[in-house]
Amino acid sequence: MSGINRLHAVEAAHLFIDKHFPHCQGASLAGSVVRGEATETSDLDLVIFDQSILASYRESYIAFDWAIEVFVHNLLSYKLYFESDVKRARPFLPKMVSEGIILKGKDVIEPIKKEAKELLDNGPEEWIEEMVKLKRYFITDALDDFVGCSDRAEELFIANTLAELVSEFVLRTNRKWVGNSKWIVRSLKNYNPEFTNAFVEAFDTYYKTRDKTNVIEVVEKVLKPFGGKLFEGFSLGKD
Structure with missing residues (x-):
């Protein structure tokens, strides 16, 4: 064509x-x-x-x-x-x-x-508290994997997962629509251009230099209003 x-x-x-x-x-x-x-x-x-x-x-x-x-x-x-x-x-x-x-x-x-x-x-339905906790746990798990990983190939895919989880968390906890592929960035920009710039810059810096600092800071800042990282005490499927 x-x-x-x-x-x-x-x-x-x-x-x-x-x-x-x-x-x-x-x-x-x-x-x-x-x-x-x-x-x-x-x-x-x-x-x-x-x-x-x-x-x-x-x-x-x-x-x-x-x-x-x-x-x-x-x-x-x-x-x-x-x-x-x-x-x-x-x-x-x-x-x-x-x-x-x-x-x-x-x-x-x-x-x-x-x-x-x-x-x-x-807008979409508001996440219930249990869903927020579940997503916090998955983000925490991905962030810990990202911080501790020393294999470049593995890091790249962990970073991708982390970016998707965090973008979804930001949008859904603010009752905004989510997307995939290019619509992740577009949805974030519609919500908060300033946050989006910082978010994209953090991951872009990591991909270019392998410096994880800004990514870690952005993720922890996103989680902080909801209680921060979550590992100890998390339970799923227990009677």
Whole structure:
């Protein structure tokens, strides 16, 4: 695929829908092209609402010189995905629907967009105390492994695990949505840009110099308001 002289995203999306989903009740375009964050490798994310299908599915295409991902739902199945995404605190489908440009079926999609926006505005459920303790324990375990490790290869993967655990902890204890991959950083920036800069800089310094100091300080600072590191007295599954 080449980005040179290819159709505009919205035009390509319309043509794709006309060809592959001509009888759908609604369709919207979401993703990086809508947010103004598209790169040379960005694809088109399309959410399709088709009452004729029995079960939701996802499918990938190459069409009109674009990589296209379609997420197909009927007018009830999307609710199960909304519910699942909220429980995971990763609002993949609600975010796509909320930010999407309606291409077809405005009367069908507008109420679903409203539903998605309300879910996003409400945020994820608050972690119960037991979950906070569990996550503190896992972070403590990863941090201790990180501090004590002297094998560079092992350190790299421990650092990755630690970064994911801590980012999740920060976001969930503040009732913010989480993400994975690039969405970890984006979610953190949406919550607190200043913390995100310090967090990223700490790990970047470690990866470049192997100096663990800043990472340790950031992790301990995150845990401090919740009682700090947790090992002694932690129990799981005991009657």
